[in-house]
Amino acid sequence: MPIPAISEPAPPRTLLRDDVYTRLRDAIVDGTLTPGERLRDQELATWLGVSRTPVREALLRLAQAGLVQASPGRSTMVASLDARAIHDAQSVVAMMHRLAVEQAVPQLRAADLAAMRVANKRFAAAVRKGDAEAAIAADDEFHGIPVRAAGNTALAAVLEQYTPVLRRLERLRFSSLSGRDSVGLHNTLVDLCEAGDVEGAAAVSHATWETLKPLLADLGEPSE
Structure with a gap:
């Protein structure tokens, strides 16, 4: 059976990833997510209406920017004003x-x-x-x-x-x-x-x- 034609292409994965990063970054900057708050990828994924993968990628980028503190095997949280x-x-x-x-x-x-x-x-x-x-x-x-x-x-x-x-x-x-x-x-x-x-x-x-x-x-x- 041939694969049906798709009327509208899905958004590129890079756009989805960048959008998740931007939304989480802005939530930290505007105080929606407060310093010290635990960040659970499943909860964030549900909130944003996406899968856990782009959320995890976004959290890694946020950690590199100093907005998130993440340690292997430990909880991820919003960074304080260091x-x-x-x-x-x-x-x-x-x-x-x-x-x-x-x-x-x-x-x-x-x-x-x-x-x-x-x-x-x-x-x-x-x-x-x-x-x-x-x-x-x-x-x-x-x-x-x-x-x-x-x-x-x-x-x-x-x-x-x-x-x-x-x-x-x-x-x-x-x-x-x-x-x-x-x-x-x-x-x-x-x-x-x-x-x-x-x-x-x-x-x-x-x-x-x-x-x-x-x-x-x-x-x-x-x-x-």
């Missing part, structure tokens, strides 16, 4: 965004700059309201524009891995007015990009991510 992991992630993310802007400035179009300004207005409004989720979404959109313009896939992969570690911390900042300094830095960054000032724009991009330093100090010194 000072060392966050300090390391902050320095890497700041440098990657600096590099992204250096590479992006010659590629940015007027439409890109306009989109950055619009995203920053949404960011400013969200910070004023104390809406951390909206602020993070707008901040992601703002910084994502030069990252995409740079077209550096290795750089983008590093940011995808380590930025969520910082976003957990930033939820605390963006829920208050303490994130408003970033609004001015964002405006300056767009102005410098528009002027074609590669070094100046890169320095401001780096400075934007350095505004996390006070929050890092509150975590204490990273352990050796």
